[in-house]
Amino acid sequence: MRDAMAMLANLGLSLALAAAASPAVASPVAAPGPHGRFQEMQFVRASVQRNQDNLSAREIVERVKPLMGDATYLGFLYDPATNIYTLKFLRNGSVIWVDVDARTGRVLRRSGN
Numbered sequence: 001m002r003d004a005m006a007m008l009a010n011l012g013l014s015l016a017l018a019a020a021a022s023p024a025v026a027s028p029v030a031a032p033g034p035h036g037r038f039q040e041m042q043f044v045r046a047s048v049q050r051n052q053d054n055l056s057a058r059e060i061v062e063r064v065k066p067l068m069g070d071a072t073y074l075g076f077l078y079d080p081a082t083n084i085y086t087l088k089f090l091r092n093g094s095v096i097w098v099d100v101d102a103r104t105g106r107v108l109r110r111s112g113n
Helices: 003-021 034-051 055-068
Strands: 072-078 084-092 093-100 107-111
Touching: 055 072, 055 084, 055 093
Parallel strands: none
Antiparallel strands: 072 084, 084 093, 093 107
16 A cells, blocks of 8 residues: 555655646646546546447448438548547539447438428
């Protein structure tokens, strides 16, 4: 226990010295509190674990393209926070956005013509 506490104290001192030596950068977001980094790491770990069951982008695109008829596929965006792929298509000069559940491949919503 004492070794772990000493290691944490050394880590804290190292981080403090590194922060003092770093140039100050203005940030619109407040710095995390003493447990903020740990909570952020837990969130990232849970997000990665949740997203391991996702279909690949290629699988998603291949499932949705046939549903879009003569529309031209332009690309996609992925939002790991919501676990949603947003595919972009073009038909007759109109952009069509298709939101797809990354885990199931189910189309959630469509906007555009």
